[in-house]
Amino acid sequence: MTFQVNLRRHRYLSRSFRNVLDMSRRRTITGIVTAAAIFATSSATAFASEQPDQESEQVFTFMSAAEYSEIFGAERMSEPVQPVPEGARVEPASFESRPAQPGPAWNQTIRWTFIDREGTDGVTREGNSEIGYAHYAARHNLFSDRPIAAAIQDTVPVQPPEGFRREYQSVLTNQVGTRIAVIRVIHWDNFVSNDGRYVATDGRPIGTISAYCENAPQNRCPNEVNQ
Incomplete structure:
Protein backbone atom coordinates (compact mmCIF):
# COMPACT_ATOMS: atom_id res chain seq x y z
CA MET A 1 0.00 0.00 0.00
CA THR A 2 2.80 2.34 0.92
CA PHE A 3 4.56 1.52 -2.32
CA GLN A 4 1.41 2.16 -4.36
CA VAL A 5 0.84 5.55 -2.68
CA ASN A 6 4.42 6.57 -3.24
CA LEU A 7 4.21 5.39 -6.81
CA ARG A 8 1.07 7.40 -7.36
CA ARG A 9 2.72 10.39 -5.76
CA HIS A 10 5.77 9.88 -7.93
CA ARG A 11 3.59 9.79 -11.01
CA TYR A 12 1.74 12.91 -9.86
CA LEU A 13 5.01 14.75 -9.20
CA SER A 14 6.40 13.59 -12.51
CA ARG A 15 3.35 14.91 -14.34
CA SER A 16 3.54 18.18 -12.41
CA PHE A 17 7.25 18.53 -13.21
CA ARG A 18 6.60 17.86 -16.87
CA ASN A 19 3.79 20.46 -16.88
CA VAL A 20 6.09 23.01 -15.28
CA LEU A 21 8.86 22.12 -17.70
CA ASP A 22 6.51 22.40 -20.68
CA MET A 23 5.22 25.76 -19.41
CA SER A 24 8.78 26.96 -18.91
CA ARG A 25 9.72 25.86 -22.41
CA ARG A 26 6.67 27.57 -23.87
CA ARG A 27 7.54 30.78 -22.03
CA THR A 28 11.12 30.55 -23.25
CA ILE A 29 10.04 29.98 -26.84
CA THR A 30 7.49 32.80 -26.61
CA GLY A 31 10.16 35.09 -25.20
CA ILE A 32 12.53 34.20 -28.02
CA VAL A 33 9.85 34.78 -30.68
CA THR A 34 8.82 38.09 -29.08
CA ALA A 35 12.43 39.25 -28.87
CA ALA A 36 13.01 38.25 -32.48
CA ALA A 37 9.91 40.18 -33.56
CA ILE A 38 11.01 43.26 -31.64
CA PHE A 39 14.50 43.00 -33.17
CA ALA A 40 13.08 42.56 -36.67
CA THR A 41 10.78 45.55 -36.21
CA SER A 42 13.52 47.77 -34.84
CA SER A 43 15.87 46.62 -37.60
CA ALA A 44 13.28 47.40 -40.25
CA THR A 45 12.69 50.81 -38.70
CA ALA A 46 16.40 51.51 -38.54
CA PHE A 47 16.86 50.36 -42.15
CA ALA A 48 13.98 52.51 -43.31
CA SER A 49 15.48 55.53 -41.57
CA GLU A 50 18.68 54.99 -43.51
CA GLN A 51 16.92 55.10 -46.88
CA PRO A 52 16.98 58.39 -48.83
CA ASP A 53 13.87 60.45 -48.27
CA GLN A 54 12.37 60.74 -51.72
CA GLU A 55 10.22 63.70 -50.71
CA SER A 56 12.88 65.62 -48.78
CA GLU A 57 14.09 67.50 -51.86
CA GLN A 58 12.64 67.71 -55.33
Missing part, protein backbone atom coordinates in the same frame (compact mmCIF):
# COMPACT_ATOMS: atom_id res chain seq x y z
CA VAL A 59 14.85 68.87 -58.16
CA PHE A 60 13.25 70.72 -61.07
CA THR A 61 14.88 71.36 -64.41
CA PHE A 62 14.02 72.96 -67.76
CA MET A 63 13.43 70.93 -70.91
CA SER A 64 11.74 71.52 -74.23
CA ALA A 65 8.15 70.48 -74.82
CA ALA A 66 9.38 67.79 -77.22
CA GLU A 67 11.76 66.34 -74.63
CA TYR A 68 9.03 66.32 -71.99
CA SER A 69 6.59 64.53 -74.30
CA GLU A 70 9.23 61.96 -75.24
CA ILE A 71 10.12 61.19 -71.61
CA PHE A 72 6.76 61.43 -69.84
CA GLY A 73 4.24 61.12 -72.70
CA ALA A 74 2.49 63.72 -74.82
CA GLU A 75 -0.79 63.28 -72.93
CA ARG A 76 0.79 64.70 -69.76
CA MET A 77 1.34 68.04 -71.50
CA SER A 78 -2.41 68.62 -71.13
CA GLU A 79 -2.34 68.15 -67.34
CA PRO A 80 -2.55 71.31 -65.20
CA VAL A 81 0.68 72.65 -63.80
CA GLN A 82 1.28 72.14 -60.08
CA PRO A 83 2.27 74.67 -57.39
CA VAL A 84 5.93 74.72 -56.48
CA PRO A 85 6.64 72.32 -53.57
CA GLU A 86 8.31 73.89 -50.56
CA GLY A 87 12.06 73.28 -50.61
CA ALA A 88 12.18 72.44 -54.31
CA ARG A 89 15.47 73.12 -56.07
CA VAL A 90 15.85 74.15 -59.70
CA GLU A 91 18.68 72.33 -61.41
CA PRO A 92 21.17 74.66 -63.13
CA ALA A 93 20.94 74.63 -66.90
CA SER A 94 23.96 74.13 -69.14
CA PHE A 95 22.97 76.62 -71.84
CA GLU A 96 25.28 79.52 -72.56
CA SER A 97 24.15 82.76 -74.15
CA ARG A 98 26.28 84.85 -76.48
CA PRO A 99 27.54 88.28 -75.44
CA ALA A 100 25.20 91.19 -76.03
CA GLN A 101 25.77 93.20 -79.19
CA PRO A 102 25.26 96.97 -79.42
CA GLY A 103 22.35 98.25 -81.51
CA PRO A 104 20.43 101.47 -82.18
CA ALA A 105 17.11 102.66 -80.76
CA TRP A 106 14.02 100.76 -80.00
CA ASN A 107 16.82 98.99 -78.37
CA GLN A 108 18.06 96.44 -80.84
CA THR A 109 20.77 95.24 -78.48
CA ILE A 110 20.82 91.45 -78.52
CA ARG A 111 20.58 90.11 -75.01
CA TRP A 112 21.13 86.45 -75.97
CA THR A 113 20.60 84.11 -78.91
CA PHE A 114 19.96 80.40 -79.36
CA ILE A 115 19.75 78.39 -82.59
CA ASP A 116 16.96 75.88 -83.14
CA ARG A 117 17.30 72.56 -84.93
CA GLU A 118 16.28 74.11 -88.25
CA GLY A 119 18.92 76.83 -87.99
CA THR A 120 16.56 79.62 -86.93
CA ASP A 121 18.44 82.50 -85.32
CA GLY A 122 16.55 82.78 -82.02
CA VAL A 123 17.70 86.19 -80.81
CA THR A 124 16.20 88.05 -77.87
CA ARG A 125 16.67 91.81 -78.07
CA GLU A 126 16.29 94.36 -75.31
CA GLY A 127 13.31 95.77 -77.23
CA ASN A 128 10.79 98.15 -75.69
CA SER A 129 7.34 98.03 -74.06
CA GLU A 130 5.89 96.28 -77.12
CA ILE A 131 8.40 93.62 -78.03
CA GLY A 132 11.48 91.89 -76.68
CA TYR A 133 12.92 91.50 -73.21
CA ALA A 134 11.71 94.92 -71.99
CA HIS A 135 8.18 93.91 -72.98
CA TYR A 136 7.90 90.49 -71.31
CA ALA A 137 10.46 90.22 -68.48
CA ALA A 138 8.90 92.31 -65.71
CA ARG A 139 5.33 91.85 -66.96
CA HIS A 140 5.55 88.04 -66.91
CA ASN A 141 8.23 87.62 -64.22
CA LEU A 142 10.56 85.93 -66.67
CA PHE A 143 14.11 87.26 -66.40
CA SER A 144 16.23 84.16 -66.96
CA ASP A 145 17.53 82.98 -70.31
CA ARG A 146 17.28 79.31 -69.31
CA PRO A 147 13.61 78.74 -70.20
CA ILE A 148 14.17 80.58 -73.49
CA ALA A 149 17.19 78.40 -74.24
CA ALA A 150 15.33 75.21 -73.35
CA ALA A 151 12.47 76.25 -75.65
CA ILE A 152 14.58 77.16 -78.69
CA GLN A 153 18.03 75.61 -78.66
CA ASP A 154 18.23 72.40 -80.73
CA THR A 155 14.40 72.07 -80.89
CA VAL A 156 11.68 72.84 -83.40
CA PRO A 157 8.54 75.02 -83.12
CA VAL A 158 5.64 73.39 -81.29
CA GLN A 159 3.31 74.11 -84.21
CA PRO A 160 3.78 74.77 -87.94
CA PRO A 161 5.18 78.28 -88.54
CA GLU A 162 2.74 80.94 -89.73
CA GLY A 163 4.78 83.04 -92.10
CA PHE A 164 7.70 84.35 -90.04
CA ARG A 165 6.05 83.60 -86.69
CA ARG A 166 7.52 80.75 -84.63
CA GLU A 167 6.24 79.47 -81.30
CA TYR A 168 8.31 77.39 -78.90
CA GLN A 169 7.66 75.80 -75.53
CA SER A 170 9.73 74.74 -72.55
CA VAL A 171 8.72 73.02 -69.33
CA LEU A 172 9.97 73.33 -65.76
CA THR A 173 9.54 69.84 -64.31
CA ASN A 174 10.91 67.40 -61.77
CA GLN A 175 12.22 63.85 -62.24
CA VAL A 176 8.75 62.28 -62.18
CA GLY A 177 7.14 64.69 -64.62
CA THR A 178 5.43 67.12 -62.26
CA ARG A 179 5.30 70.43 -64.10
CA ILE A 180 5.26 73.76 -62.29
CA ALA A 181 5.56 75.95 -65.40
CA VAL A 182 5.06 75.79 -69.15
CA ILE A 183 6.79 78.65 -70.93
CA ARG A 184 5.79 79.78 -74.42
CA VAL A 185 8.16 81.87 -76.54
CA ILE A 186 6.89 83.86 -79.54
CA HIS A 187 9.60 84.52 -82.14
CA TRP A 188 9.61 86.62 -85.32
CA ASP A 189 12.02 85.15 -87.87
CA ASN A 190 12.50 88.20 -90.07
CA PHE A 191 14.34 91.51 -89.71
CA VAL A 192 11.14 93.49 -90.53
CA SER A 193 7.92 93.25 -88.53
CA ASN A 194 4.69 92.42 -90.32
CA ASP A 195 3.46 96.01 -90.07
CA GLY A 196 6.84 97.48 -90.99
CA ARG A 197 7.15 99.43 -87.74
CA TYR A 198 10.22 97.53 -86.58
CA VAL A 199 13.34 96.96 -88.63
CA ALA A 200 16.43 95.21 -87.30
CA THR A 201 19.24 97.09 -89.02
CA ASP A 202 21.79 94.34 -88.37
CA GLY A 203 19.96 92.02 -90.77
CA ARG A 204 19.22 89.44 -88.09
CA PRO A 205 15.64 88.55 -87.07
CA ILE A 206 13.67 90.79 -84.76
CA GLY A 207 13.55 87.66 -82.62
CA THR A 208 11.61 87.15 -79.40
CA ILE A 209 8.42 89.18 -79.40
CA SER A 210 7.16 87.84 -76.09
CA ALA A 211 7.54 85.01 -73.59
CA TYR A 212 5.22 84.00 -70.77
CA CYS A 213 3.94 81.14 -68.60
CA GLU A 214 0.84 79.44 -69.94
CA ASN A 215 -2.21 78.82 -67.75
CA ALA A 216 -0.84 81.10 -65.04
CA PRO A 217 -2.60 84.16 -63.56
CA GLN A 218 -1.82 87.10 -65.86
CA ASN A 219 0.69 84.76 -67.56
CA ARG A 220 3.15 85.48 -64.76
CA CYS A 221 5.75 82.81 -64.09
CA PRO A 222 6.61 81.44 -60.63
CA ASN A 223 9.85 82.74 -59.18
CA GLU A 224 11.50 79.33 -59.64
CA VAL A 225 11.92 79.93 -63.39
CA ASN A 226 14.45 82.65 -62.55
CA GLN A 227 16.57 80.64 -60.10
Whole structure:
Protein backbone atom coordinates (compact mmCIF):
# COMPACT_ATOMS: atom_id res chain seq x y z
CA MET A 1 0.00 0.00 0.00
CA THR A 2 2.80 2.34 0.92
CA PHE A 3 4.56 1.52 -2.32
CA GLN A 4 1.41 2.16 -4.36
CA VAL A 5 0.84 5.55 -2.68
CA ASN A 6 4.42 6.57 -3.24
CA LEU A 7 4.21 5.39 -6.81
CA ARG A 8 1.07 7.40 -7.36
CA ARG A 9 2.72 10.39 -5.76
CA HIS A 10 5.77 9.88 -7.93
CA ARG A 11 3.59 9.79 -11.01
CA TYR A 12 1.74 12.91 -9.86
CA LEU A 13 5.01 14.75 -9.20
CA SER A 14 6.40 13.59 -12.51
CA ARG A 15 3.35 14.91 -14.34
CA SER A 16 3.54 18.18 -12.41
CA PHE A 17 7.25 18.53 -13.21
CA ARG A 18 6.60 17.86 -16.87
CA ASN A 19 3.79 20.46 -16.88
CA VAL A 20 6.09 23.01 -15.28
CA LEU A 21 8.86 22.12 -17.70
CA ASP A 22 6.51 22.40 -20.68
CA MET A 23 5.22 25.76 -19.41
CA SER A 24 8.78 26.96 -18.91
CA ARG A 25 9.72 25.86 -22.41
CA ARG A 26 6.67 27.57 -23.87
CA ARG A 27 7.54 30.78 -22.03
CA THR A 28 11.12 30.55 -23.25
CA ILE A 29 10.04 29.98 -26.84
CA THR A 30 7.49 32.80 -26.61
CA GLY A 31 10.16 35.09 -25.20
CA ILE A 32 12.53 34.20 -28.02
CA VAL A 33 9.85 34.78 -30.68
CA THR A 34 8.82 38.09 -29.08
CA ALA A 35 12.43 39.25 -28.87
CA ALA A 36 13.01 38.25 -32.48
CA ALA A 37 9.91 40.18 -33.56
CA ILE A 38 11.01 43.26 -31.64
CA PHE A 39 14.50 43.00 -33.17
CA ALA A 40 13.08 42.56 -36.67
CA THR A 41 10.78 45.55 -36.21
CA SER A 42 13.52 47.77 -34.84
CA SER A 43 15.87 46.62 -37.60
CA ALA A 44 13.28 47.40 -40.25
CA THR A 45 12.69 50.81 -38.70
CA ALA A 46 16.40 51.51 -38.54
CA PHE A 47 16.86 50.36 -42.15
CA ALA A 48 13.98 52.51 -43.31
CA SER A 49 15.48 55.53 -41.57
CA GLU A 50 18.68 54.99 -43.51
CA GLN A 51 16.92 55.10 -46.88
CA PRO A 52 16.98 58.39 -48.83
CA ASP A 53 13.87 60.45 -48.27
CA GLN A 54 12.37 60.74 -51.72
CA GLU A 55 10.22 63.70 -50.71
CA SER A 56 12.88 65.62 -48.78
CA GLU A 57 14.09 67.50 -51.86
CA GLN A 58 12.64 67.71 -55.33
CA VAL A 59 14.85 68.87 -58.16
CA PHE A 60 13.25 70.72 -61.07
CA THR A 61 14.88 71.36 -64.41
CA PHE A 62 14.02 72.96 -67.76
CA MET A 63 13.43 70.93 -70.91
CA SER A 64 11.74 71.52 -74.23
CA ALA A 65 8.15 70.48 -74.82
CA ALA A 66 9.38 67.79 -77.22
CA GLU A 67 11.76 66.34 -74.63
CA TYR A 68 9.03 66.32 -71.99
CA SER A 69 6.59 64.53 -74.30
CA GLU A 70 9.23 61.96 -75.24
CA ILE A 71 10.12 61.19 -71.61
CA PHE A 72 6.76 61.43 -69.84
CA GLY A 73 4.24 61.12 -72.70
CA ALA A 74 2.49 63.72 -74.82
CA GLU A 75 -0.79 63.28 -72.93
CA ARG A 76 0.79 64.70 -69.76
CA MET A 77 1.34 68.04 -71.50
CA SER A 78 -2.41 68.62 -71.13
CA GLU A 79 -2.34 68.15 -67.34
CA PRO A 80 -2.55 71.31 -65.20
CA VAL A 81 0.68 72.65 -63.80
CA GLN A 82 1.28 72.14 -60.08
CA PRO A 83 2.27 74.67 -57.39
CA VAL A 84 5.93 74.72 -56.48
CA PRO A 85 6.64 72.32 -53.57
CA GLU A 86 8.31 73.89 -50.56
CA GLY A 87 12.06 73.28 -50.61
CA ALA A 88 12.18 72.44 -54.31
CA ARG A 89 15.47 73.12 -56.07
CA VAL A 90 15.85 74.15 -59.70
CA GLU A 91 18.68 72.33 -61.41
CA PRO A 92 21.17 74.66 -63.13
CA ALA A 93 20.94 74.63 -66.90
CA SER A 94 23.96 74.13 -69.14
CA PHE A 95 22.97 76.62 -71.84
CA GLU A 96 25.28 79.52 -72.56
CA SER A 97 24.15 82.76 -74.15
CA ARG A 98 26.28 84.85 -76.48
CA PRO A 99 27.54 88.28 -75.44
CA ALA A 100 25.20 91.19 -76.03
CA GLN A 101 25.77 93.20 -79.19
CA PRO A 102 25.26 96.97 -79.42
CA GLY A 103 22.35 98.25 -81.51
CA PRO A 104 20.43 101.47 -82.18
CA ALA A 105 17.11 102.66 -80.76
CA TRP A 106 14.02 100.76 -80.00
CA ASN A 107 16.82 98.99 -78.37
CA GLN A 108 18.06 96.44 -80.84
CA THR A 109 20.77 95.24 -78.48
CA ILE A 110 20.82 91.45 -78.52
CA ARG A 111 20.58 90.11 -75.01
CA TRP A 112 21.13 86.45 -75.97
CA THR A 113 20.60 84.11 -78.91
CA PHE A 114 19.96 80.40 -79.36
CA ILE A 115 19.75 78.39 -82.59
CA ASP A 116 16.96 75.88 -83.14
CA ARG A 117 17.30 72.56 -84.93
CA GLU A 118 16.28 74.11 -88.25
CA GLY A 119 18.92 76.83 -87.99
CA THR A 120 16.56 79.62 -86.93
CA ASP A 121 18.44 82.50 -85.32
CA GLY A 122 16.55 82.78 -82.02
CA VAL A 123 17.70 86.19 -80.81
CA THR A 124 16.20 88.05 -77.87
CA ARG A 125 16.67 91.81 -78.07
CA GLU A 126 16.29 94.36 -75.31
CA GLY A 127 13.31 95.77 -77.23
CA ASN A 128 10.79 98.15 -75.69
CA SER A 129 7.34 98.03 -74.06
CA GLU A 130 5.89 96.28 -77.12
CA ILE A 131 8.40 93.62 -78.03
CA GLY A 132 11.48 91.89 -76.68
CA TYR A 133 12.92 91.50 -73.21
CA ALA A 134 11.71 94.92 -71.99
CA HIS A 135 8.18 93.91 -72.98
CA TYR A 136 7.90 90.49 -71.31
CA ALA A 137 10.46 90.22 -68.48
CA ALA A 138 8.90 92.31 -65.71
CA ARG A 139 5.33 91.85 -66.96
CA HIS A 140 5.55 88.04 -66.91
CA ASN A 141 8.23 87.62 -64.22
CA LEU A 142 10.56 85.93 -66.67
CA PHE A 143 14.11 87.26 -66.40
CA SER A 144 16.23 84.16 -66.96
CA ASP A 145 17.53 82.98 -70.31
CA ARG A 146 17.28 79.31 -69.31
CA PRO A 147 13.61 78.74 -70.20
CA ILE A 148 14.17 80.58 -73.49
CA ALA A 149 17.19 78.40 -74.24
CA ALA A 150 15.33 75.21 -73.35
CA ALA A 151 12.47 76.25 -75.65
CA ILE A 152 14.58 77.16 -78.69
CA GLN A 153 18.03 75.61 -78.66
CA ASP A 154 18.23 72.40 -80.73
CA THR A 155 14.40 72.07 -80.89
CA VAL A 156 11.68 72.84 -83.40
CA PRO A 157 8.54 75.02 -83.12
CA VAL A 158 5.64 73.39 -81.29
CA GLN A 159 3.31 74.11 -84.21
CA PRO A 160 3.78 74.77 -87.94
CA PRO A 161 5.18 78.28 -88.54
CA GLU A 162 2.74 80.94 -89.73
CA GLY A 163 4.78 83.04 -92.10
CA PHE A 164 7.70 84.35 -90.04
CA ARG A 165 6.05 83.60 -86.69
CA ARG A 166 7.52 80.75 -84.63
CA GLU A 167 6.24 79.47 -81.30
CA TYR A 168 8.31 77.39 -78.90
CA GLN A 169 7.66 75.80 -75.53
CA SER A 170 9.73 74.74 -72.55
CA VAL A 171 8.72 73.02 -69.33
CA LEU A 172 9.97 73.33 -65.76
CA THR A 173 9.54 69.84 -64.31
CA ASN A 174 10.91 67.40 -61.77
CA GLN A 175 12.22 63.85 -62.24
CA VAL A 176 8.75 62.28 -62.18
CA GLY A 177 7.14 64.69 -64.62
CA THR A 178 5.43 67.12 -62.26
CA ARG A 179 5.30 70.43 -64.10
CA ILE A 180 5.26 73.76 -62.29
CA ALA A 181 5.56 75.95 -65.40
CA VAL A 182 5.06 75.79 -69.15
CA ILE A 183 6.79 78.65 -70.93
CA ARG A 184 5.79 79.78 -74.42
CA VAL A 185 8.16 81.87 -76.54
CA ILE A 186 6.89 83.86 -79.54
CA HIS A 187 9.60 84.52 -82.14
CA TRP A 188 9.61 86.62 -85.32
CA ASP A 189 12.02 85.15 -87.87
CA ASN A 190 12.50 88.20 -90.07
CA PHE A 191 14.34 91.51 -89.71
CA VAL A 192 11.14 93.49 -90.53
CA SER A 193 7.92 93.25 -88.53
CA ASN A 194 4.69 92.42 -90.32
CA ASP A 195 3.46 96.01 -90.07
CA GLY A 196 6.84 97.48 -90.99
CA ARG A 197 7.15 99.43 -87.74
CA TYR A 198 10.22 97.53 -86.58
CA VAL A 199 13.34 96.96 -88.63
CA ALA A 200 16.43 95.21 -87.30
CA THR A 201 19.24 97.09 -89.02
CA ASP A 202 21.79 94.34 -88.37
CA GLY A 203 19.96 92.02 -90.77
CA ARG A 204 19.22 89.44 -88.09
CA PRO A 205 15.64 88.55 -87.07
CA ILE A 206 13.67 90.79 -84.76
CA GLY A 207 13.55 87.66 -82.62
CA THR A 208 11.61 87.15 -79.40
CA ILE A 209 8.42 89.18 -79.40
CA SER A 210 7.16 87.84 -76.09
CA ALA A 211 7.54 85.01 -73.59
CA TYR A 212 5.22 84.00 -70.77
CA CYS A 213 3.94 81.14 -68.60
CA GLU A 214 0.84 79.44 -69.94
CA ASN A 215 -2.21 78.82 -67.75
CA ALA A 216 -0.84 81.10 -65.04
CA PRO A 217 -2.60 84.16 -63.56
CA GLN A 218 -1.82 87.10 -65.86
CA ASN A 219 0.69 84.76 -67.56
CA ARG A 220 3.15 85.48 -64.76
CA CYS A 221 5.75 82.81 -64.09
CA PRO A 222 6.61 81.44 -60.63
CA ASN A 223 9.85 82.74 -59.18
CA GLU A 224 11.50 79.33 -59.64
CA VAL A 225 11.92 79.93 -63.39
CA ASN A 226 14.45 82.65 -62.55
CA GLN A 227 16.57 80.64 -60.10
